[in-house]
Amino acid sequence: MRVCVIGNGVAGSMVAERLSSRGVAVTLYTEEPYGFYSRIKLPQLLCDEEGLCALPSTREAPYLVHKAVKKIDRQKQEILLDDGETSPYDFLVLATGSRGRVLDAFANTKGVSTLRTLEDALLISQTLADPVVVLGGGLLGLEAALAILRKGYGVTVCEGASHILARQLDAKASKLLRVQLESDGLVINECIKATGKRVDQDNRIEALVVEGREDIPCKTLILSLGVNAETSLAKDADLEVDRGIVVDEKLRTSDEHIFAIGDCAQYKGQVPGILPVAIGMAQSVMATLLGETKDYIPPVLMTRFKDEKLEIVSVGDVSGASTNKLKDGRYEAYFVEDGKLKGALLYGSVENVAFLRSHYLKAVTPEEIAELLSF
Ligand SMILES: Cc1cc2nc3c(=O)[nH]c(=O)nc-3n(C[C@H](O)[C@H](O)[C@H](O)COP(=O)(O)OP(=O)(O)OC[C@H]3O[C@@H](n4cnc5c(N)ncnc54)[C@H](O)[C@@H]3O)c2cc1C
Structure with a gap:
């Protein structure tokens, strides 16, 4: 059996390593010039070039090939590489991840970058100039903003929604966070609609232009506007693609010889x-390719805000009415619908995180919630 894996992120590298260790003929293709590295460490390492350069694995796996895949030929069951070579497969695993969203108005502008790859992080670190604006007050945007702030730069976060971390926090928790971050020195603007940019003669960013208020000066602009699943190869090969590459419970695409996993895959409407x-998807595909019959079971969709001073955990849908409590800077809210825990958030303490893992989308009683809020 010949397996080709496209994408050396966490999903693709796990599959390739495991299959190779079990004697399967596997080749892993990457368009990035590095060995595997963990993307989630990039925000903390901004401005630390030495740390960034030390991030990728130096072990060159024998099955890793530094070539981009340009096309999938489903009839011939082969892929076309950027140097014109082809490679046959019995099974193909698409682990092409996602790309940071870039608004057209900011494309090809000096001083403007997304933060998705090691190359982005190195570019930001090498060209960082005061003042800095981060467009997007989600998890990644705030983590990046704090890392840069702590290196002594002036940083403003501009968020389009009515509050920062709008997907993870309710208005009360978001306000607590905002007060905390502002006391650390971060400037936060909410309800901001960015409409364009001002640049100097060298096409370098000078200011963010926003609706209904003065331009916000910046010499570095980091776009943290979410991601789009990388589906171009799949679309071109006429696989079923929606917001991501559509997969079934075995993570098969609309072609039974092709799987899709990680950020590029859409399972039950979710990306x-x-x-x-x-x-979780990598583990499931490894099992399938090794002949085990195990369906993919999605993990609890939990997000964690990582900061040296503060811990925040959020799970599921945190909109609508909640049972909550605020005491001494600790805040917890539980969102129950039809007797089931549809969402929760923990701010300032993660003591009750095990309960979220075990009870998410399951029945909970008012007594259990009261017990959780007895701090
Ligand atoms: C800065 C940052 C911080 C994050 N923090 C968190 C966090 O705290 N918690 C959390 O749960 N998640 C976090 N995430 C998200 C998490 O990193 C992703 O969910 C995860 O990396 C997805 O892994 P993946 O293997 O699916 O895709 P990716 O890591 O995106 O890897 C895909 C790879 O495929 C390559 N590729 C694409 N097309 C081709 C092609 N045609 N040929 C060859 N190679 C190709 C890409 O270059 C890339 O190397 C963060 C992401 C970023 C960017």
Whole structure:
């Protein structure tokens, strides 16, 4: 059996390593010039070039090939590489991840970057100039903003929604976080609609232009506007693609010889774009390719805000009414619908995180919630 894996992120590298260790003929293709590295460490390592350069694995796996895949020929069951060579497969695993969203207005502008790859992080670190604006107040945007702030730069976060971390926090928790971050020195603007840019003669960013207020000066602009699943190869090969590459419970695409896993895959309408999903999908595909009959079971979709001073965990849907409590800077909210825990958030303490893992989308009683809130 010949297996080709496209993409050396966490999903693709796990599959290739495991299959290779079990004697399967596997080849892993990557368009990036590095060995495997963990993307989630990039925000903390901004401005630390030495740390960034030390991030990728130096062990060159024998099955890793540094070539981009340009096309899939499903009839011939082969892929076309960027140097014109082809490679046959019995099974193909698409682990092409996602790309940071770039608004057209900011494309090809000096001083403007997304933060998705090691190359992005190195570019930001090498060209960082005061003042810095981060467009997007989600998890990644805030982590990057804090890392840069702590290196002594002036940083403003601009968020389009009514509050930062709008997908993870309710308005009360978001306000607590905002007060905390502002006391650390971060400037936060919410309800911001960015409409364009001002640049100097060298096409370098000078200011973010926003609706209904003065331009916000910046010499570095980091776009943290979410991601789009990388589906171009799949689309070109006429596989079923929606927001991601559509897969079934075995993570098969609309072609039974092709699987899709990680950020690029859409399972049951969802494209979560988080690490536990990529790992869970990789484990499931390894098992299938090794002949085990195990369906993919999605993990609990939990996100964690990682900061040296503060811990926040959020799971599921945190909109609507909740049972909550705020005491001494600790806040917890539980969102129950039809007797089931549809979402929860923990701010300032993660003591109750095990309960979220075990009870998410399951029945909970008012007594259990009262017990959790007895801090
Ligand atoms: C800065 C940052 C911080 C994050 N923090 C967290 C966090 O705290 N918690 C969390 O759960 N998630 C976090 N995430 C998300 C998490 O990193 C992703 O869910 C995870 O990396 C997805 O892994 P993947 O293998 O599916 O895709 P990726 O890691 O995106 O890897 C895909 C690879 O495929 C390559 N590729 C694409 N097309 C081709 C082609 N045609 N030929 C060859 N190679 C190709 C790409 O270059 C890339 O190397 C973060 C992401 C970023 C960017």
